[in-house]
Amino acid sequence: MEGKMIAKHKHLKKFSQKFPLVLLSCLFLCVPINIGLHAQGFNIPTGRWGISFGNSKRFTGLRFNFRDSRVEKITGINVTLWQPKKDNKESIVHGLSLGLMPGGGELRGIQIGGLGIAAEQNMSGISIGLLGVGCGGDMTGVHIGGLGAGAGGSIKGLNIGILGIGAGEDLGGINIGGLGAGAGGDMSGLNVGLLGVGAGSDLSGINIGGFGAGAGKNMAGLNIGLFGIGAGENLTGINIGGLGAGAGEELRGLTICGLGAGSPKIKGVTFAGLCVGGVNVRWIALAIGTVQIKNDGHLIGFAASGFNYIKGTQHGLSIGIVNYAFRLKGVQLGLINIVRENPKGLRILPIMNANF
Numbered sequence: 001m002e003g004k005m006i007a008k009h010k011h012l013k014k015f016s017q018k019f020p021l022v023l024l025s026c027l028f029l030c031v032p033i034n035i036g037l038h039a040q041g042f043n044i045p046t047g048r049w050g051i052s053f054g055n056s057k058r059f060t061g062l063r064f065n066f067r068d069s070r071v072e073k074i075t076g077i078n079v080t081l082w083q084p085k086k087d088n089k090e091s092i093v094h095g096l097s098l099g100l101m102p103g104g105g106e107l108r109g110i111q112i113g114g115l116g117i118a119a120e121q122n123m124s125g126i127s128i129g130l131l132g133v134g135c136g137g138d139m140t141g142v143h144i145g146g147l148g149a150g151a152g153g154s155i156k157g158l159n160i161g162i163l164g165i166g167a168g169e170d171l172g173g174i175n176i177g178g179l180g181a182g183a184g185g186d187m188s189g190l191n192v193g194l195l196g197v198g199a200g201s202d203l204s205g206i207n208i209g210g211f212g213a214g215a216g217k218n219m220a221g222l223n224i225g226l227f228g229i230g231a232g233e234n235l236t237g238i239n240i241g242g243l244g245a246g247a248g249e250e251l252r253g254l255t256i257c258g259l260g261a262g263s264p265k266i267k268g269v270t271f272a273g274l275c276v277g278g279v280n281v282r283w284i285a286l287a288i289g290t291v292q293i294k295n296d297g298h299l300i301g302f303a304a305s306g307f308n309y310i311k312g313t314q315h316g317l318s319i320g321i322v323n324y325a326f327r328l329k330g331v332q333l334g335l336i337n338i339v340r341e342n343p344k345g346l347r348i349l350p351i352m353n354a355n356f
Helices: 004-031
Strands: 033-035 040-045 047-053 059-064 073-080 091-098 106-113 115-121 123-129 131-136 139-145 148-151 155-163 164-167 171-177 180-183 185-195 196-199 203-211 213-217 221-225 228-233 232-243 244-247 250-257 259-272 275-287 290-339 348-355
Touching: 047 259, 115 123, 123 131, 131 244, 139 148, 148 155, 148 275, 155 164, 155 180, 164 171, 180 185, 185 196, 185 213, 185 250, 203 228, 213 221, 221 244, 232 259
Parallel strands: 047 059, 059 073, 073 091, 091 106, 106 123, 115 131, 123 139, 131 148, 139 155, 148 164, 155 171, 164 180, 171 185, 180 196, 185 203, 196 213, 203 221, 213 228, 221 232, 228 244, 232 250, 244 259, 250 259, 259 275, 275 290
Antiparallel strands: 033 040, 040 047, 106 115, 171 180, 196 203, 203 213, 228 232, 232 244, 244 250, 290 348
């Protein structure tokens, strides 16, 4: 009896030793193994969904791979160690992308990169990269780059870069660049840059540049620059320049500058420490130094400064130590008041000069 028990025990021991090999053999028979020249993967329970280890081209579920190559579409959680190869430009990754440098042709969802994130085409969702976030096309959503965030196309959403944010086309939303934020096209929303904020075309919204803010065409909204603000065409809104503000065509709204404000056309309330200058100035122009109207220009409204120098026509009231106008349709108040085209005896008067 004892001999039989010992023999049975030895038989069970041999079976237990062989059982893992038998089980593994069954798994290899039941679980597909997808191996190709460009797409190698060990996938459970099928080749298209579940859990994948390797470079599966099309897969839904949880996928682990060292480096993507010629991927078509991944939906779910894609975990990669390194950036994709250059032959991965047409891939679509939809879901959660994790890794040191996750990327693809188009990224949709949540992307988190230990170093950075890069999409060859478009990127949408939430993207966070320790060094940077970028794509060749458009970016939409929340983008946070440790150093910077940039796109060859447009960027829309919440965009934060310690060094800067840049878009080849339009930039819209909340854009905060540690050094600067800029767009080749239009820029709108809340735009903040420690050094500067700039747009190649139009800039609108709340625009704050540590040193300056500018637009190639129009700039509108609340515009603040420590040194200055400027627009190639029109500057409209509340404009505050530490040193100056200027526009190529028209300066409109409330403008306050430490030194000077100038534009061919100025309309609104304009104050500068040193000089306000233009060709046609309307409403209120104030300066500690001088208000200047260029040849054949017009001042329509009120001007007050140390020296009001109107080399054109004054319509309204000017107050200063010295007031000078070629033609006057109003009143000058100051120590010396000069109207060049007044009749003799009325051209230079103290205290007040007038003509209607």
